[in-house]
Amino acid sequence: MTAPDPQPEVVAGTTVDHLTETYQAHYRSLLGLAALLLDDTASCEDVVQEAFIRVHSARSRVRDREKTLAYLRQTVVNLSRSALRRRILGLKLLSKPMPDMASAEEGAYDLLERDDLIRAMKSLQRRQREVLVLRYFADMTESQVAETLGISLGSVKAYGSRGIAALRVAMEAAQS
Numbered sequence: 431m432t433a434p435d436p437q438p439e440v441v442a443g444t445t446v447d448h449l450t451e452t453y454q455a456h457y458r459s460l461l462g463l464a465a466l467l468l469d470d471t472a473s474c475e476d477v478v479q480e481a482f483i484r485v486h487s488a489r490s491r492v493r494d495r496e497k498t499l500a501y502l503r504q505t506v507v508n509l510s511r512s513a514l515r516r517r518i519l520g521l522k523l524l525s526k527p528m529p530d531m532a533s534a535e536e537g538a539y540d541l542l543e544r545d546d547l548i549r550a551m552k553s554l555q556r557r558q559r560e561v562l563v564l565r566y567f568a569d570m571t572e573s574q575v576a577e578t579l580g581i582s583l584g585s586v587k588a589y590g591s592r593g594i595a596a597l598r599v600a601m602e603a604a605q606s
Contacts, residue, residue, distance in 0.1 A: 449486055452498050459568065460506050466551065466563040467510035477513060481505040503568065504578045507560060550600035558593030561586055 457478065464474035481502050485492060492501050551559055557579075564575045565586070576586045 445489075446486070448495060448498065449482065449489065452502065453482055456499055456502070460502060463503060463563060463568050464506050464510055466567050467507065467560070468513060469552075473513055477506055477509040480509055500574065500578060503564070503570070507564070507578060511556075546601060546604040550597050550604060553600050554593050554596055555589075557581075557585075557589045558596065561589040562593045562597070565590055 460478045460481065461474055464477045465471070468474050468477065484505055485498065485502055492498055551562070554562070560579060561575055564570045564578060565572065570578065572583055572586045572590070576583045579586070581589075
């Protein structure tokens with residue numbers, strides 16, 4: 431009779447308790463990150479929940495407690511990309527046009543400005559939008575953005591600079 435295989439050692443950063451604490455502390459910020467990449471609340475919530483499920487399933491590979499949040503952010507970005515790809519494919523297969531978005535006539539000036547910003551962000555190239563969202567809305571450093579997106583630091587700077595310039599032009603056009 432052979433001895434049972436020893437259980438793999440679980441590092442402190444990968445425990446269910448740590449994931450629960452991370453969920454409680456960062457759910458809203460991850461939801462905000464998804465909201466800047468997607469356009470409806472239900473999809474954002476689905477993406478964030480799926481990210482936590484995937485991190486939970488792969489917690490034996492996330493050994494460094496400090497990297498759990500970065501792994502979650504990267505998973506949210508990747509799942510948002512996948513959701514957008516599925517939507518694009520669905521739109522190509524649809525024969526009828528999508529209904530118009532709701533009007534932004536109701537609300538205060540700050541809501542109108544926010545709507546303009548969201549439209550302007552959507553007009554950016556995908557990488558520019560991702561860099562700006564992670565850098566300025568998720569408050570990540572340039573090196574964290576580079577690691578999350580799997581691109582060089584120079585690329586982060588270039589996409590960020592071009593994205594801000596394009597955003598500035600789009601916002602000026604929206605206010606004209």
